[in-house]
Structure formats: C-alpha cells, structure tokens
C-alpha cells in the first residue's frame with residue numbers, strides 16, 4: 179500500500195461503450211455489455227462466506243466422508259440453480275500413512291511427535307480423528323537410519339555447493355527447507371545424489387515468525403505447523419493417477435503394477451514442523467552453512483553430516499480411493515458444440531478454507547448467477563461447463579483423469595479452460611496461454627477493485643510498475659496495451675488442459691495483500707483463519723467471481739472466438755530472445771570459470787582451515803542456430819497483424835445471417851490455434867507434456883519453462899537436442915502462421 183500511495187493515479191479509463199468488444203459485431207457487443215452488467219450485479223459476498231462455512235466445516239481430503247458430502251452438496255446447488263449436473267467418478271491410487279516414525283538416535287535421543295497442536299482459539303483445529311496426519315503423498319515406503327545433512331532447499335545447485343564444501347551426502351538422510359521448487363523435486367534430486375531419506379520443513383524465515391505474527395495471533399506458520407503435500411515427480415512423468423498414465427482411471431480400467439508407477443519417490447520423505455526441525459538441526463556439526471542457506475531459527479546452521487543420526491520409517495496404505503468430480507453444463511445454442519470450461523478443485527488437505535475453498539466459492543457464485551440468467555431466458559451461444567474437481571491436492575487427479583478420459587472430445591470441442599485455486603486480497607494475478615492475454619486484459623478494465631475503487635487492470639499495472647527493477651521493464655509495461663500473462667507452469671488443474679491437450683487456459687486469482695503461505699496445507703487453513711486473515715469481507719471473492727464470470731461469458735458469446743495473436747507473437751519473439759540470452763550468458767559464465775581455473779583462483783581463495791573445492795569444469799557451449807526460430811517468429815508476427823486487420827474490417831458483418839457458415843468455419847479453425855502449438859510426440863523424455871511453448875520445469879516443477887525443449891536442452895548441456903528442438907518449435911509456429919493466414923482469408927471473404 180505504501181508504494182501505491184506514491185503514485186498519481188489516473189482516473190479509470192475504459193474502452194468507450196461504442197467501441198465493439200473484441201470478437202463481437204457492434205450489435206452483439208451492445209447486447210453482451212448488457213448481459214455482463216446484469217451478471218456482475220449478482221454475486222454476493224455473504225453467499226461466498228456461507229458456502230465457505232459449509233464446505234470447510236470438516237476435513238475433506240480424497241477418500242474422506244466429507245469430501246463426498248461436499249461433492250453431493252455442490253451437485254445439489256448446481257441442480258437447484260438450473261444446471262445439468264452430475265458426479266463423474268474415478269478410482270485412483272491415493273496413499274495414506276500407516277506408520278510414521280522419525281527419531282534421532284545420536285547424539286541425543288528424540289522422537290518427533292509429528293502432530294500439529296490443537297488450538298483452543300481455532301474451533302476446527304481439534305477435529306483430529308478426521309484429519310490426515312502430516313505426510314507427503316506418493317513417498318515410497320522405507321525404513322532407514324543414517325547421519326543427517328542439511329541441504330538448504332535441496333536443489334541441484336545446493337548439492338554442487340555441498341560437494342565443493344566436502345560434505346558427503348551419499349547414504350545420508352537430508353533435511354531440506356520447503357520452497358523454491360515443487361516439493362517433489364527435493365527427494366528426486368536427493369536420490370540422484372545417493373541420499374537414502376528426505377525430511378522437509380518450513381523455516382520461519384520463509385513463512386513463520388520472521389515474516390509476521392504466527393497463527394492464531396497472526397496469519398503465519400507457528401512452530402507446530404506442518405505443510406502436507408504431494409511429492410510425486412510429475413514434471414518428468416505426468417500428473418494424475420500414477421497407475422493409469424495417459425488414460426482415464428475409470429472403474430475397471432487396466433492398471434499398471436504399483437512397482438512400475440513412475441513418479442513415486444525413490445526414497446522415503448516426511449514433512450515436519452520448524453519446532454521439530456530445530457531439535458535436529460541443533461545437533462549438526464561440520465561446516466557452518468553458507469550465509470544464504472541460513473534460516474532464522476535461534477541456532478547456528480551447520481551442514482553435517484551428523485553427529486545427529488536419524489531413523490525414518492514410513493509405511494503407507496497403497497489402495498484406490500474414489501474421486502467425485504462435479505460436472506455441470508448449460509447447453510449452448512447455435513455453437514453448442516464449442517465448450518467453454520471453468521474449474522476449481524473442492525478437495526483440501528484438511529479443512530482447506532483458503533486452498534481451495536476460497537476459489538471454489540467464487541465458482542459456485544458464478545454458477546448461481548449464470549443459472550439465474552438462464553432461468554430468465556438467456557441461452558449462451560456456446561456450451562458452458564463448470565467443474566468442481568476432486569483430488570487436485572494429491573496430484574491434479576480429478577482434472578487429469580477427466581481430461582484423459584474425454585481427450586478426443588475435448589480436442590474437438592474445447593474453446594478454453596479458466597482455472598482458479600483459492601483467492602486473497604490485492605492485485606489480479608494472471609497466468610496462462612497468450613492467445614487469451616488480450617481477452618483477460620479487456621475484462622480487467624471492466625472490473626472494479628473493491629477497496630481501491632479503480633479498475634483491477636489499472637491496479638495490476640500500477641503494481642507491475644512499482645515492482646519493476648529497471649527502466650526498460652517500466653517502459654515495456656507502460657507501452658504495452660496488454661499486461662503480460664505469466665506463462666503457465668503447473669501446480670493446479672489447468673495443467674492437463676494446456677500441457678496434454680493444448681486447450682488455451684487461464685489461471686486467475688487476487689493476492690499480494692493477504693497470503694495463506696503460513697497455513698498452506700496445514701490444519702490451520704480453515705474458516706477461522708480465512709475470516710480473520712484472508713479476504714475477510716469476501717469482496718475480493720466477489721471481484722474474482724465477476725472477473726472469471728465475465729471472461730467465461732465473453733468466451734461463450736463472442737461471434738468469433740476472442741483469441742488474439744499479436745500478444746502471442748510478442749511473447750514468442752521475447753522467448754526466442756531469452757533463449758539466445760541464456761546461451762550467451764552460459765557461454766560467458768563457463769569461459770570466466772575456466773579462466774579462473776587457469777589463474778588458480780579457486781586454490782588461492784580456499785581457506786586452508788575450511789577448504790572449499792573448485793566447481794566442476796565444463797566445456798564452453800557451442801553456438802546454436804536460432805535462425806529457424808527467428809524466421810518463424812517474424813512470420814507469425816506478420817500473420818498476426820494480418821489476422822487482426824482482417825478481423826477489424828469484418829467486425830460489422832460478424833452477425834450477418836448470410837455469413838453464419840463462414841463464421842462457423844472460422845471458429846472451428848480457431849479452436850485448433852493452441853493445439854497447433856503442441857506436438858503429439860511430446861517433449862523429450864516426457865511425452866505426456868505436448869505443448870512446445872510451456873511446461874513445468876523438470877527441476878523446478880511449479881515454475882514454467884518456456885520453449886521447454888530448447889531451454890532445458892541449453893540448461894542441461896544437451897546442445898544437439900536444443901538445436902533439434904529449435905527446428906521443432908519453429909515448425910509449430912509455421913503451422914500457427916498458416917492457420918492465421920487461412921483464418922484471415924475467411925474473414926476477407928466476409929467483406930463484399
């Protein structure tokens with residue numbers, strides 16, 4: 179807030195009502211504005227609060243009684259609001275713990291409690307019999323005893339540093355902090371280095387008392403709080419049920435044997451609280467941890483190994499559990515075979531008020547409002563499908579199994595997918611496919627921030643200007659009419675839509691002024707927490723329902739599917755430049771390092787009493803031929819401009835009844851625009867991921883890698899592969915260019 183006050187805020191500027199909406203004829207646009215205004219008047223904060231109280235009243239993880247009750251309750255609401263709704267079930271592998279033992283055997287004995295504390299102030303924290311214990315889903319069974327090593331965040335660079343410091347991890351159990359990557363990356367990287375067990379904890383520096391007061395006095399993690407969560411290595415395999423990779427886990431589906439299931443960790447993994455981590459860390463000796471590695475527990479952080487020795491024993495029930503996805507439809511009219519899909523999960527790790535219910539309640543309120551409009555006689559042009567997913571927390575199970583089951587239909591019919599997964603106070607966060615960038619920016623101009631009373635777009639732009647680190651970045655933000663979408667990484671239910679099918683997807687939510695990081699995946703993420711520290715008046719919930727609902731309505735009603743390609747061309751150009759920069763940076767870095775080898779810098783600066791070895795020597799990366807990518811990016815930019823021009827010219831005739839067939843042909847073509855950016859054979863070594871522009875990183879997980887085949891080829895030194903991937907991306911872009919040229923031709927034909 180402090181930063182924002184320094185700005186002179188210009189009054190809210192909206193597109194003049196006379197200017198037609200993108201993808202609409204002037205008449206269609208006028209009707210659409212009226213429809214959207216009546217929609218946006220309907221969502222009520224009080225309803226959001228009531229839904230949250232109901233849905234987060236008891237623990238509702240996969241396989242629990244209340245998970246099923248919630249699905250049935252959501253179904254009943256949808257039906258009462260006039261939707262055609264049903265529950266679609268799957269049977270998935272979801273392990274739950276049978277045995278959890280963590281003890282220190284040397285130099286002092288200690289047995290970890292592995293239990294979050296019941297807090298009298300927090301009425302649902304005492305529902306112990308229904309709570310899932312603290313654990314990491316898809317950890318393998320194991321019984322190991324070994325010296326302990328502290329490995330910072332447990333990422334590849336951390337192990338390189340340990341190696342230089344002479345700290346041996348082979349055969350050790352490691353203690354790693356949560357954060358900086360998908361949590362499943364930590365045991366994966368550990369196992370690659372010969373580690374035999376992995377313990378994860380949340381350091382107070384990241385989400386505890388160093389950041390704000392702790393729960394229940396404040397929002398942050400107290401020293402009892404534990405983050406549950408999945409550790410499946412899905413970024414290098416696939417999300418969803420590990421026994422049915424690539425196809426739906428319907429009843430009776432053929433399942434692969436458990437021992438063949440990729441993605442389950444190679445070593446046992448268990449999360450603990452910072453309170454219990456401190457007891458273990460205090461018994462480590464060996465080198466003092468590098469400054470950047472130290473947290474804020476009141477101890478000196480040593481690396482080990484030992485003398486702390488720990489015993490970790492984990493056993494799980496490896497049985498199938500039912501999933502209950504609620505799927506609800508409002509059938510479309512003249513373009514009913516085109517589907518606009520919107521989803522948020524309903525399962526939580528425990529009571530899950532912030533994650534996921536704060537997003538689920540928005541979905542419900544949108545559904546109530548859309549149902550109300552339908553009952554008054556409105557029928558959307560396209561079919562609208564609302565999905566309350568189950569099993570997102572274990573590994574995007576409900577959405578992935580649904581997408582895999584309906585893959586063929588979705589490839590033909592899906593227009594776009596709009597996701598949310600929780601909500602807070604602050605700025606509109608937007609990530610997703612860049613052909614939707616213009617659409618969601620345009621919607622952002624029409625939604626008012628409930629506290630600051632300007633458009634959520636303007637506020638978002640202000641926050642980006644305030645957060646920019648240099649003049650060039652600020653110039654970019656001010657000059658570009660659309661604020662950039664972050665590339666879709668992973669961590670929520672849009673993953674299978676965009677990565678497996680190539681359905682353009684968005685992920686939206688407000689945040690930045692409240693954060694659930696301190697209770698994330700703990701028993702304290704509940705109604706008490708949300709109504710004290712989240713979006714307590716639910717006005718940002720209403721704003722999210724308005725934002726998403728308006729986006730859905732525009733996708734469902736536009737005469738021409740509102741995909742925009744200049745934004746895509748811009749970002750493709752940017753990614754191509756980034757990759758060249760990445761290669762150059764790597765070349766310079768390795769050349770410099772090799773020079774320092776020759777100069778003897780590493781020997782000279784190693785403290786003889788605390789020696790540090792040299793880094794690994796590496797050959798300088800070769801030059802790569804980026805020309806195919808540059809040429810393809812240029813051609814795409816030209817075609818995007820051409821398409822835009824043709825669309826603007828044809829706009830008055832989009833609703834002309836004599837042109838219906840041509841407009842329909844155009845829309846069918848546009849439906850394949852994002853599919854064109856995929857390759858059925860998938861990315862190298864992970865064929866499930868088919869999008870050539872976006873994927874979660876193999877060693878980051880949540881974070882997106884853009885043009886992932888090329889980027890990871892450069893990052894991991896597979897330069898031949900990177901060069902082949904450049905050609906493959908270029909070919910996909912050429913396909914997109916051809917599609918746009920054909921689309922422009924159809925539009926030109928509309929003009930007399």
Ligand SMILES: [Zn+2]
Nearest residue numbers: 533534570599
């Ligand atoms: Zn979630």
